[in-house]
Amino acid sequence: MLKEFKEFAMKGNLIDMAVGFVMGGAFATVVTAFIQGVFLPLLAPIMGGIDLSEIAYTISPAEINEAGEVVKEAAVVELGNFIAAVISFIIVAFVMFMIVKGMNRMKKKEEAAPAAPPRQEVLLEEIRNLLAKQS
16 A cells, blocks of 8 residues: 555656645745735725725624723624735736646647657668669
């Protein structure tokens, strides 16, 4: 069973997929940092100074007792964070689409290119042509 697991784990597809997950996670982190640190601050002046991350809807306010301690947290829907996550998803999905599209284009070029005949066949054809010339 251990041998079978080792064979399964060492297959090229599984390792490629693992690398893809790691790269995808790192790419998503970069996109999130770009959205939060660059895109949204640039978008705020266009939207009249509204910071997208501050857009929220309070369903029920926090309950505070006489001592000033929070008894029940406020129920808040953070729409701005959701919008930022949707923007990040769209960017990641578009980049992944472009990568897959490029890979498919490269595969089509490989499939369209005629494969060179094996060296043995080339040599046999040359011998045949030489024999035909001598006859």
